[in-house]
Structure formats: C-alpha cells, structure tokens
Amino acid sequence: MSFVRGLKCKECGQEYPKEALYVCEYCFGPLEVEYDYAAVAGQISRDVIARRPQNLWRYRELLPLDGDPTDGLNSGFTPLVRADKLARVLGVRELWIKNDGVNFPTLSYKDRVVPVAMSKAKELGFDTVGCASTGNLANSVSAHGAKAGLRRFLFIPHDLELGKVVGSLIYQPTLVAVNGNYDDVNRLCSEIASKYRWAFVNVNMRPYYTEGAKTYGFEVAEQLGWRTPDHLVCPVAGGTILPKIYKAFQEFERMELIGPVRTRIFAAQAATCAPVVRAMHSGQDFVPPVKPAPLSESVDTSLRIGNPADGPYVLEALRETGGWADMATNDEIVDAIRLLAATEGIWTETAGGTTLAVTRKLIAAGKIDPNGSTVVCITGNGLKTIEAVQHRIGAPMQIAASLKSFEQVVLGGGASERAAAGVAG
Amino acid sequence: MAVTVLIPTPLQRLTSGVGEAMVSGSTVGEIIGDLDRQYPGVRDRLCNPETGRLRRFANVYLNSEDIRHLQNEETLVKDGDELSIVPAVAGG
Structure with missing residues (x-):
C-alpha cells in the first residue's frame, strides 16, 4: 500500500503526479514527495518499527515506493557509536558518531538514497540508471545497479581519487570521466537526462532519491532511544542530507514517535569550497555559487560542489533550528580524521574530517553547549581517500x-x- | 548575434518538445527575451516576474560557464555561442 499522494513544488506548491519529474515547470523549484500522514500515523509505531529487519526500509511508510522495496535490503541501520573518549578530548558530555562509513555495500551514506531511487526507477519502468557523482554516489549506483541487473552510466570528474574510481569500475558499469569539475558533470547530466530516457538517480529521480536520506535521521532518533540530540553537525556538499535529517525528525514528531524536536542543526564545509557557509555568514537566503579551489590545494573532494542545489534549504534548516555553519582548513580536516581514528577507531573520509573539525570549532566558539548531546554525522569511509592522509601519518618502522x-x-x-x-x- | 539555446525537459511543453533553438540578442537577457518571443511564457518560468532576475533554482550556462560567474543577465554573447538552461541537480 502506498502513502504517497504525489509530488509538490517546494517553492510554489504546484502539484504533480508521482512520475519521473524533478523540477517545477512553473518556477524551476525542486519537487518534494507528499505523503498521506494521517494514514501513515495509523500504520506505524515504535513497536512496529522495532520488530522489522535492521535496514533502511524499516521506515517504509515514510519512503516513496508504491510496491515492495527491491534494493538495499541490507543497507542502512549503521552504528550510532557513543564516543566518550573523543568527548573527553573535545570537552563535551555526550557525543555520538553516526557512522555511515560502514554502510552496506559501498561504505557511504549514498547506500541509503540509491536503493530508494533505484527501486522507484524500476517501479517507473526504467532499465537504465545513471548519476553525476563526486565518487561515493557512483560507487553506490554501480554496486546496487549490478545486483539489480540494470544498465549503468556513471559520470564523474576526471581527477577523482583512485579508491573512488576503482570502487565504481569493479562492478563493471560504463564509467565516464568528464574533463571538468562536479558542477560541470552535473550540468552535462542534466542535458543528457533531457535527451535520453534514463533514470539519473540525482537528476530526474531526485525527489525519490532525496527521501532516502531521511533514513539517516530516522535511525539517529531511534538509536538514541526515540529522541533527537541537542545538536547535530552534518557535512554539506549538494545539501541533500542535512534538510532531510531535519525533515526526518519533524516527521517522527508528527507521527508522535518522539517528543518535540529541539535539535540545533549545524553545517560543515571545507574552506576550499564553502558556498553555504559563506551565504550563512553573510545572512543571505540564497547561495551564490563559488568556484572550488584547485584540486591541488584541496584535501577534500567529496564536498567539492560549488553550486549546491539544495543550498537554500540547508540555510532554512540552520535558521529554523537555531544552528550555524562553519568551515575547516586542509590541516584541520586531516587532524580531525586522525583524531577520530585515534580516539574511536573510526577512519572517515575527508567529509567526516571536515565535520569533526567544524564540530571542534563550534564547541570552542560556544555554539555547541558542552553539557548537551551532540551527534556528528560521518557519511563516508577513509579507505576511499587514502591520498588525503598517506603522507601525514608516518610510515612503518x-x-x-x-x-x-x-x-x-x-x-x-x-x-x-x-x-x-x-x-x- | 545568433546563439544556440539548449532547452531542458521542464520547459519543452512550451516549445512543443523542441530541445534546441536558434535565438538572437547581444546579452543573456536579450536571448531570453527572444526565446520568449518564439515560445511565449518561457521568460516567466525562468525569471521572477517582479524583479526580472533569474529564479534561484534556474541555472544558465554560457559555453559551459555559469552566468553568475560572469555578468549575470547582462553577460555579452557572440555569434555561435551556446546557452544552456539547467535545473538544479542534487549532490552526489
């Protein structure tokens, strides 16, 4: 049974059927899935959810499929780790790491959004999937698409880390390296999606794809014992996951699965590409695009999006929740990757290093209350970005x-x- | 100046399915104006009718360069340029 009523423009409210549509014809605003929340409320409870398998589909009433899920049946429900040792270093009382660096099967948060987009693409009758990616998404589409038996066209910038290139190629997709940065890849994929009837998970499947990101927030709330933290720090690239975590908390509150949400949400970006942080600091409600610093000057590549599609919604979530945004330098990112590894035994990629580095800054600046609870969102695995740290961690004796x-x-x-x-x- | 404009799917209802048009003008703003003469209604979809400026989710690229990195709607165009209208895409 489906609880999806249709799609609705987030900007002007225009309604659309639940098809492979992603942008409002009238104002170019993104389309969002609309649910029949009254019907959902009658179906789910803490008990019902807790009895289900530990994967992302345990929240299926709040995900946009009409039929049964066919992909990602082992994805999601990643560990939420109490990080007491790291908490002592940072001087806070209650710190948690939500570790999507061990998501199944490709070790990033993309293993949530891809199964949702792909199951929906199959419902809509597509046999070919694609994506524009900084690496992790391509890995995930490549793997899930291999298992689903779909044709795959994956587009990446030409200068990605080896781990992210091999991490796609191994599943034998058509992998296309574009001479340009991610924003160029994005534009090209939009143009291709206009011409060919393929399901690009983050282009024409975008409304369904982004809903998958909510499961990160659902899990945080459930794993904390059906509550939300006082603070949550999240990395921002295209800006998909941060507003969706906020939406997840709001939906759980609306379903009366948790009490009132008082979480303050914070955004983290690398100083080499920080359009959202700059917009927040200068009080804007839109995000002027920036050109990322050259790759030779950037430790981070996974957050390297100069024109974040959901940037305005990140700003909205930060302001509505009383949060803030900050950025981290290359050295701060690497130091934070090493700190997380040395204290909690978790090796994250540069996005995670950025998030922890910014968390430290926010604590030092008094933006995060050391007596409250804080969740740090780790969305990817360090094995994929060896280049970022290999010359900064010593050598074997x-x-x-x-x-x-x-x-x-x-x-x-x-x-x-x-x-x-x-x-x- | 004759410029090729790539028209994305969400606007193709206004262009009877046409995905590419030859348009004339000397700035990006004039190009959009001429496109609107050929396919009435396009400008209101792309630009806020009150301010005349591009809507925040509409991206326009001149020869692959985001016009917000150039001179926005005042950016000059020349013969043979390609203007691409692109809706925002989620991160990846």
Whole structure:
C-alpha cells in the first residue's frame, strides 16, 4: 500500500503526479514527495518499527515506493557509536558518531538514497540508471545497479581519487570521466537526462532519491532511544542530507514517535569550497555559487560542489533550528580524521574530517553547549581517500627479521636489557 | 548575434518538445527575451516576474560557464555561442 499522494513544488506548491519529474515547470523549484500522514500515523509505531529487519526500509511508510522495496535490503541501520573518549578530548558530555562509513555495500551514506531511487526507477519502468557523482554516489549506483541487473552510466570528474574510481569500475558499469569539475558533470547530466530516457538517480529521480536520506535521521532518533540530540553537525556538499535529517525528525514528531524536536542543526564545509557557509555568514537566503579551489590545494573532494542545489534549504534548516555553519582548513580536516581514528577507531573520509573539525570549532566558539548531546554525522569511509592522509601519518618502522633488530629499532637503545630482565623475572 | 539555446525537459511543453533553438540578442537577457518571443511564457518560468532576475533554482550556462560567474543577465554573447538552461541537480 502506498502513502504517497504525489509530488509538490517546494517553492510554489504546484502539484504533480508521482512520475519521473524533478523540477517545477512553473518556477524551476525542486519537487518534494507528499505523503498521506494521517494514514501513515495509523500504520506505524515504535513497536512496529522495532520488530522489522535492521535496514533502511524499516521506515517504509515514510519512503516513496508504491510496491515492495527491491534494493538495499541490507543497507542502512549503521552504528550510532557513543564516543566518550573523543568527548573527553573535545570537552563535551555526550557525543555520538553516526557512522555511515560502514554502510552496506559501498561504505557511504549514498547506500541509503540509491536503493530508494533505484527501486522507484524500476517501479517507473526504467532499465537504465545513471548519476553525476563526486565518487561515493557512483560507487553506490554501480554496486546496487549490478545486483539489480540494470544498465549503468556513471559520470564523474576526471581527477577523482583512485579508491573512488576503482570502487565504481569493479562492478563493471560504463564509467565516464568528464574533463571538468562536479558542477560541470552535473550540468552535462542534466542535458543528457533531457535527451535520453534514463533514470539519473540525482537528476530526474531526485525527489525519490532525496527521501532516502531521511533514513539517516530516522535511525539517529531511534538509536538514541526515540529522541533527537541537542545538536547535530552534518557535512554539506549538494545539501541533500542535512534538510532531510531535519525533515526526518519533524516527521517522527508528527507521527508522535518522539517528543518535540529541539535539535540545533549545524553545517560543515571545507574552506576550499564553502558556498553555504559563506551565504550563512553573510545572512543571505540564497547561495551564490563559488568556484572550488584547485584540486591541488584541496584535501577534500567529496564536498567539492560549488553550486549546491539544495543550498537554500540547508540555510532554512540552520535558521529554523537555531544552528550555524562553519568551515575547516586542509590541516584541520586531516587532524580531525586522525583524531577520530585515534580516539574511536573510526577512519572517515575527508567529509567526516571536515565535520569533526567544524564540530571542534563550534564547541570552542560556544555554539555547541558542552553539557548537551551532540551527534556528528560521518557519511563516508577513509579507505576511499587514502591520498588525503598517506603522507601525514608516518610510515612503518623497517626492521630485519630478527629479534635483535626488533629490539634495537623498535624498542630502542637499552630495550634489549629491559626485555631480558622482564623475561628473566 | 545568433546563439544556440539548449532547452531542458521542464520547459519543452512550451516549445512543443523542441530541445534546441536558434535565438538572437547581444546579452543573456536579450536571448531570453527572444526565446520568449518564439515560445511565449518561457521568460516567466525562468525569471521572477517582479524583479526580472533569474529564479534561484534556474541555472544558465554560457559555453559551459555559469552566468553568475560572469555578468549575470547582462553577460555579452557572440555569434555561435551556446546557452544552456539547467535545473538544479542534487549532490552526489
């Protein structure tokens, strides 16, 4: 049974049928899925959800399919980790890491949005899927599409990290590297989507795709014991997930699954590409596009979108919740990646480093109350961005395959005597 | 100046399905004006009728360059240029 009433323009309210439409014909505003919330409320409860399999479809009444889901049956429900050791370093009482770096199967939050877009694309009769991507999305479409048996055309900037390129190619899609940055790839995919009847997950499937991002917020609320945190810090690239986490919290409140939402939401971007932060700091309600700094000057690539489609909705969510936005330098990003790894045993990619670095700044600036609860959104895995840290984490100690060499080189001068005494004792 | 304009799907109802048009004018604003003469109604979809400025979710590219990085609607065009109208796309 479907609870989807149709699509509605977020800007002017014009209504549309639930088809492969993504932009309002009248004002170019994005289209949003409309649900029959009264009917949903009669169907779900904490008990009903808790009894279901631990994947993203446990919230299916608030996701935009008409039939049963066919993709991502093992995706989502990633760990929410209590991070006490990191909390002590940062000087806060209650800190949580929501770790989509271990999402299944491609280790990023994109394994939430892709199954929703892909299941919907199949419902609508598509046999070919595509995307414009900074890497993680292409990985996810490539893997989920392989399992679903769909033809895949994936478009990426030409200069991505090796891990993100190999992480798509291994599933044998058609991978196209475009000579340009992500904003160029985006524009090209829009033009292709206008001409060919393919389901581009983040173009013509966008209304359905973005709904999948809500599951990140649903899980945070459920895993915290059916409550929302006092603060939540989220990375921003195109601006999809942050407003959708806010929407997820609001929907749970509306369904009376949680109490009133008082979460203040914060946005994190890399200083090398920070259009939303700059718009927030200068008090604008739109996001003037920026040109990202050259790749040679940017540690981060995953958030490198100069013209974020959902930027205005990020600004709205920040202002409505009393949040704020800030940016992190290359060094701060790498330091934060190392800190998270050394304290909590979690290796995140540069987007996660950016988010934690900004969290530190917000705590230092008094924007985050150290006595409140804070969730840091980790959306990707460090294995994919080895280049960002490989020259900043030292090297293995080289020794010969002998006990003597181990003691001399690793334990250092005098160590062999101490070790001998220890053995004798 | 004769310029090729790429028309996205959401506007093609106004162009009877035409995805590409030859349009004349010396600035981006004039190009949109001439496009509106050929296909009445296009301008109101692209621009806020009160301010005349491009709507915040409409992206216009001149030879692949976002006109907001140039001189917006006042950007000069020349013969053979390509103007692409592109709705916003979600991140990836």
